[in-house]
Amino acid sequence: EDQVTQSPEALRLQEGESSSLNCSYTVSGLRGLFWYRQDPGKGPEFLFTLYSAGEEKEKERLKATLTKKESFLHITAPKPEDSATYLCAVQRNTGNQFYFGTGTSLTVIP
């Protein structure tokens, strides 16, 4: 059965304190792994797609990496505006459904 597990559930960081969020997955035939950001009361906002182990993507203070079993979202020198819930999702080679983890709630304290 496909499974996506995110850790930690919640993370509090001081402004400027770098850290990483984890997304571990089991899926039969991965087409892609996706990272989203969700602010309270809003829909998830797409950040990155990773397709193969070893791939990396960067956007401002965020960098996503992928191995055969997990993905990391590295946050470098975070700012309070990076506070949000970060969601990870996987998509199989067959079918077009997206399976989501329960997210990591990130709070960055000034």
Added chain:
Amino acid sequence: DAGITQSPRHKVTETGTPVTLRCHQTENHRYMYWYRQDPGHGLRLIHYSYGVKDTDKGEVSDGYSVSRSKTEDFLLTLESATSSQTSVYFCAISPSKGEAFFGQGTRLTVV
């Protein structure tokens, strides 16, 4: 924002009544999805569509039906609303390959 509009944005309804939520896209994407989001469960797929009149069930489809008569519209119907269907509902769209884009959500309360 991707061209996705959900309506209504908020709704309160009574137990046992039918409810229809609408998702409208302007991107001409093939795939459309309905998810519900609940604390502790994350986003769970209810139904999805891979073309006009082509739909399939997701992991939490009981009590829900969908229809897609036009590429741009995907309707989610709660046949007889129950309190357990109180949730935030998100529509998403995606092209044949690639990421999904989400609407702003509909907050549904069943009393």
